[in-house]
Amino acid sequence: MDVRKDISEKILGLLCVICIALAGVGDSPALSSLPDGITKVMAIPVIGLAFLHFFVVADFDKFKESLRYIPVLGSLVMVIFLSTLIVFCTDFSDMEVITRGLSKLIFQVVTVFFGVSMVYLFGIKAVDYLFYGMVGANLGVMVFALQGYSIGEAVSSVITCIVTFGEAEGYVRNCEIHDITFLFGQLFLFYAIFAPRKNGTQKWKNFWFCVICVFFILLGLKRISIPAIALVLVIAFILKNMKHPYRLAAIIGAGIFIFAWVYVLLVRGGVITELMEVLGVDMMGRDHIWSYVHDYYEISPFFLGNGFESVRSIMHEVESLGIIKTAYLLHNDYLKVFVELGFWGFTFWTGIQYIFYPYYWFKKNSKLSGIVYLSLIIYMSITYLTDNTAFYFWVSIGLRLIPMAVAVGMKEEKQEANMKSAKTIREEVSQMLGEAGE
Numbered sequence: 436m437d438v439r440k441d442i443s444e445k446i447l448g449l450l451c452v453i454c455i456a457l458a459g460v461g462d463s464p465a466l467s468s469l470p471d472g473i474t475k476v477m478a479i480p481v482i483g484l485a486f487l488h489f490f491v492v493a494d495f496d497k498f499k500e501s502l503r504y505i506p507v508l509g510s511l512v513m514v515i516f517l518s519t520l521i522v523f524c525t526d527f528s529d530m531e532v533i534t535r536g537l538s539k540l541i542f543q544v545v546t547v548f549f550g551v552s553m554v555y556l557f558g559i560k561a562v563d564y565l566f567y568g569m570v571g572a573n574l575g576v577m578v579f580a581l582q583g584y585s586i587g588e589a590v591s592s593v594i595t596c597i598v599t600f601g602e603a604e605g606y607v608r609n610c611e612i613h614d615i616t617f618l619f620g621q622l623f624l625f626y627a628i629f630a631p632r633k634n635g636t637q638k639w640k641n642f643w644f645c646v647i648c649v650f651f652i653l654l655g656l657k658r659i660s661i662p663a664i665a666l667v668l669v670i671a672f673i674l675k676n677m678k679h680p681y682r683l684a685a686i687i688g689a690g691i692f693i694f695a696w697v698y699v700l701l702v703r704g705g706v707i708t709e710l711m712e713v714l715g716v717d718m719m720g721r722d723h724i725w726s727y728v729h730d731y732y733e734i735s736p737f738f739l740g741n742g743f744e745s746v747r748s749i750m751h752e753v754e755s756l757g758i759i760k761t762a763y764l765l766h767n768d769y770l771k772v773f774v775e776l777g778f779w780g781f782t783f784w785t786g787i788q789y790i791f792y793p794y795y796w797f798k799k800n801s802k803l804s805g806i807v808y809l810s811l812i813i814y815m816s817i818t819y820l821t822d823n824t825a826f827y828f829w830v831s832i833g834l835r836l837i838p839m840a841v842a843v844g845m846k847e848e849k850q851e852a853n854m855k856s857a858k859t860i861r862e863e864v865s866q867m868l869g870e871a872g873e
Contacts, residue, residue, distance in 0.1 A: 444556075444557065444560075447484060447488065447556055447557075448556075448557065448560070448564045448567075450480075450484060451481050451484065451553065451556070451557075451564050451568065452564055452567045452568045452571060453568075453571075454477050454478060454480050454481050454568070455477075455478065455481070455564070455565065455567075455568025455569065455571070455572065456568045456569075456571030456572045456575060457474065457477040457572075458474055458475045458476070458477035458478040458568075458572070459474075459568060459569055459571070459572025459573070459575075459615055459829065460474065460571075460572045460575035460576060460579070461473065461474025461475060461477075462474075462572070462576065462612045462613070462614055462615055463575065463576040463579040463580065463612065464580070464609055464610075464611065464612070465576075465579035465580060465582060465609065466579065472538070472539075472542060472828070475542060475545075475828055478545065478549055478828075479545060479549075481549055481552050481553060482545075482548045482549060482552045484552070484556065485551075485552035485553075485555050485556055486552075488555075488556060489555075497555060498555065500843070500846075501551050501552075501554060501555035501843075502551070504550075504551055504554075504839055505547060505548070505551055507792075507795055508547045508550065508551070508835050508839075509544070509547050510787055510791070511784065511787050511788065512540065512543045512544055512547060514776075514780060514783040514784055514787060515540060515543065515743055515776065515780070515784070516540055516743075517780075518739075518740055518743070518775075518776040518777060518779070518780030518783075519536055519540070519740075519742050519743040519775075519776070519780075521739055521740075522739060522740055522741060522742040522745075522777075523536075523742060531748060532741075532742050532744060532745045532747075532748045533742070535744045535747065535748075536742055536743035536744040536745070539743065539744050539826060540743060542828055543826065543831060545828075546828060546831040546832045546835060547835060549832055549836075550832050550835040550836035550839060551839070553565065553836055553840075554836060554839045554840050554843050557840075558840065558843050558844050558847055559631070559840045559841060559843065559844025559847075560840075561836060561840045562622070562625055562630070562836065562837055562840050565622070565832070565833070565836060566622050566626075566644060569615055569618060569619065569622070569651075569829070570647065570651075572615055573612070573615055573619075573651050573654070573655075576610055576612055576615075577589075577610055577654075579609075580606060580609035580610045581606070582609075584605065584606045584609075588605060588606055589606040592604070592605040592606035592607045593606070593607060593654065595607075596653055596654060596656075597650070597653055607654060607656065608656075610654050610655065610656075611655055611656045612655050613655070613657070613822070613823075613824070613827065614824075614827040614828055614829045614830060615651075615655070615829055616651060616652055616654075616655025616656075616657045616660070617657060617660065617815075617818060617822075617824050617827065617829075617830045618827075618829040618830050618832075618833045619648040619651045619652050619655070619660075620648070620652060620657070620660040620663065620664055620814055621811050621814065621815075621830065621833040621834070621837060622644070622648050622833065622837075623645055623648035623649065623652070623664060624664060624667055624668070624671070624810055624811065624814060625807070625837055626640075626641040626644040626645050626648065627641070627645050627668065628668065628671050628672075628675070628810070629671075629803065629806075629807050629810075629841060630644075631844075659817065659818060659821060659822070660814075660818070662817075663813075663814050663817040663818065664814065666813070666817070667810045667813050667814045670687070670809075670810065670813060671806060671810045674806045674809070674810075675803075675806055680797075680802060680805070680806060681793075681797045681798070681802075681805065684793050684797060684805060684806070684809050685790075685793060685794070687793075687809065687813070688789040688790050688793040688809065689789065689790060691785075691789045691812075691813070691816055692785050692786060692789040692790055695769050695781075695785045695789075695816075696785070698769050698820070699734070699769050699770055699773050699781075700734060702725055702767065702769075702770055703729070703734060705722075705726075707722075708722040708725075721765075721766050721767065721821070724750075724764075724765055724766065725765060725767060725770060727749075727750070727753045728746070728749055728750075728753075728765065728770070728774055731749050731774055732773060732774045732777075734778075735778060736778050736779070737778070738777050738778045739777040739778070739779070739780075740773075740774065740775050740776045740777025740778075740780055740781075741774060741775055741777075742775060743775050743776065744775065745774070745775050746764065746765055746771050746774055746775055747764065749774070750764065750765075764823050765823065766821055766822055766823060767819070767820065767821065768818075768819035768820075768822070768823060768824060768825040769819055769820070771823065771825070772784055772825060788812055789812065792808055792812070793805060793808060793809050793812075796808040796809075796838050796842070800838075800842040800845075801841075801842055801845050801846075803841055803842075803845060804838045804839075804841045804842035804845065805838075807837060807838045807841045808834075808838040811833065811834050811837060811838070812834065815830060815834060
């Protein structure tokens with residue numbers, strides 16, 4: 436890489452990191468009074484930088500390569516849109532749901548273009564710049580959380596959190612963020628298993644990035660990430676060491692697809708609640724929350740859903756009836772998606788994520804990008820059981836950006852290898868001709 440191109444990339448990278456950090460710091464509990472998602476608008480300039488770069492450099496091949504991912508990644512967003520459109524066209528009574536659903540849908544569209552833009556600008560290094568931005572955002576959250584605490588109290592709270600494996604009070608409670616913390620789980624998996632490690636420098640970088648990811652996961656009080664990561668590490672190790680892993684990957688994807696349906700049925704029938712009681716697991720009121728929405732859905736092909744982001748309004752309605760004191764979310768994304776998108780929307784949502792996408796990344800890109808995607812979606816699927824992560828802004832970006840970056844990185848590496856091979860052949864031919872001339 437020439438010096439000017441290297442400097443240009445670093446300047447672009449710095450600008451993107453600043454945008455990411457500013458967009459991410461809005462997840463701080465201290466800034467909860469701000470309008471929902473307003474700071475995430477700061478991520479949009481990254482898309483503008485990608486278009487500006489194209490107009491200046493005019494790299495049509497790279498631009499065309501990046502654009503081909505948009506229809507595929509956008510298919511999931513389209514399912515949400517069409518499922519919701521059917522509901523909204525038959526009932527315009529709840530404009531709050533329509534407005535919130537459309538705004539959330541727009542942010543899902545942004546995640547697609549943001550991921551494509553980052554990979555267009557930086558290739559596989561896009562993951563590094565995303566990591567730097569998230570570290571900046573989380574540090575910003577930690578600064579905002581200092582309100583009302585001394586430095587000594589904050590340090591003591593952080594140490595207690597780490598020593599007790601995520602159990603802490605005080606300052607750390609103000610650092611509890613959901614979206615960014617789960618993204619650090621995705622980043623950990625990338626740096627632990629998939630990031631380039633051709634030399635000692637890259638290996639040490641991956642190691643320290645993993646340490647930082649674990650620190651922020653514990654700080655964000657998301658302990659479910661730890662067993663989820665442990666499981667995925669085992670699965671990814673098996674797949675990486677298989678010569679032809681797609682068959683097993685397809686079985687895993689189809690298995691999760693079936694499990695998602697079974698899980699919704701078991702939740703509806705109260706079997707999950709009974710099982711957790713037998714095992715002595717504290718569900719922290721989730722079983723009661725799930726039961727409150729039973730009247731709003733049915734397991735039938737004729738159930739078309741209540742519309743994207745309608746669960747929040749449903750819970751407010753339950754609250755207004757005096758059944759609950761606070762309108763908590765479901766903490767169960769499989770149930771949430773079924774209630775909102777209906778029978779067919781849920782079918783396509785699970786089908787695309789667990790059957791179509793693994794096929795696409797394995798067959799249309801590379802073995803490694805397929806394993807990366809499957810690892811990330813298994814990790815996220817575990818969080819779907821007890822959290823509301825399916826449509827988080829940053830984890831949606833990670834789920835799209837990281838496999839894409841790996842696929843593009845491998846293509847660039849293959850092209851460089853071919854160019855070096857061609858150069859070597861030319862040099863050998865030239866040498867042979869020179870010797871023949873002598």
